[in-house]
Amino acid sequence: MNDTGAAGSPPGRDEAAFPVQHAGRCGDLAELDAQLVRCRACPRLVEWREEVAAHPRAAFRGQEYWARPVPGCGPSDAALAIVGLAPAAHGGNRTGRMFTGDASGDFLFAALHAVGLASRPTATHRGDGLELYGVRVTAPVHCAPPDNRPTPAERRTCRPWLSAELELLSPGLRTVVVLGAFGWQALLPVLGDAGWPLPRPRPAFGHGVQLTLPATGRRRELQVLGSYHPSQRNTFTGRLTFDMLVDLLSRAAGLAGLEPPGG
Numbered sequence: 450m451n452d453t454g455a456a457g458s459p460p461g462r463d464e465a466a467f468p469v470q471h472a473g474r475c476g477d478l479a480e481l482d483a484q485l486v487r488c489r490a491c492p493r494l495v496e497w498r499e500e501v502a503a504h505p506r507a508a509f510r511g512q513e514y515w516a517r518p519v520p521g522c523g524p525s526d527a528a529l530a531i532v533g534l535a536p537a538a539h540g541g542n543r544t545g546r547m548f549t550g551d552a553s554g555d556f557l558f559a560a561l562h563a564v565g566l567a568s569r570p571t572a573t574h575r576g577d578g579l580e581l582y583g584v585r586v587t588a589p590v591h592c593a594p595p596d597n598r599p600t601p602a603e604r605r606t607c608r609p610w611l612s613a614e615l616e617l618l619s620p621g622l623r624t625v626v627v628l629g630a631f632g633w634q635a636l637l638p639v640l641g642d643a644g645w646p647l648p649r650p651r652p653a654f655g656h657g658v659q660l661t662l663p664a665t666g667r668r669r670e671l672q673v674l675g676s677y678h679p680s681q682r683n684t685f686t687g688r689l690t691f692d693m694l695v696d697l698l699s700r701a702a703g704l705a706g707l708e709p710p711g712g
């Protein structure tokens with residue numbers, strides 16, 4: 450593969466066209482993830498993910514940060530996808546797995562475990578033995594952004610990766626849970642690109658909001674559920690309680706046809 454980006458050759462991995470040129474050509478999720486982690490298409494995010502790694506928090510000093518795009522995690526035949534916005538600087542950007550190693554992930558994986566969708570209630574590093582059952586956790590932006598806020602241009606540049614991931618998941622995918630309003634704004638255009646018809650006007654985000662995207666010749670019906678993001682701002686203030694998230698994930702699991710706990 451040519452990474453030079455010279456005229457007539459495929460774009461280099463530090464060019465904005467790299468995702469659109471590579472994501473759609475991947476035949477399975479393993480190949481997609483392997484291409485994704487090479488991506489350097491967003492200069493600001495590449496600089497930030499590496500800058501953070503060069504200055505670890507005191508608690509993580511001595512650890513080698515991942516400092517690359519963070520792939521989705523979970524099985525390739527997942528019926529339920531959980532979509533955040535982007536990895537956290539000292540969470541996924543450190544451990545290399547979505548929602549792993551930060552407080553939001555602690556809350557999310559404990560809830561997934563309570564619903565029977567995860568093998569353990571904690572996620573600390575890539576080799577911790579965590580297994581997800583029927584669930585894939587991913588994001589529309591795969592590199593940690595400053596202040597957890599990717600720009601609209603960065604969201605657009607990264608979109609082909611999630612579009613391709615949804616394409617590969619689509620034969621079995623039945624439900625998507627979106628964490629937070631920013632994730633909602635970022636995901637809906639991806640679903641539109643991926644072939645699901647979106648209602649107009651687009652429904653506003655809210656916790657528990659459910660959107661049914663009808664089947665087309667190419668796509669089966671998809672249920673989209675909004676959830677408050679399990680950020681500390683939401684969990685410390687009680688805006689999102691553990692029981693609220695467990696209830697919502699149970700509902701999503703039911704819509705996805707996944708086995709209930711103990712089922």
Ligand code: SF4
Nearest residue numbers: 488490491518592607
């Ligand atoms: S955010 Fe997405 S498109 Fe931008 S560098 Fe990271 S993986 Fe590539």
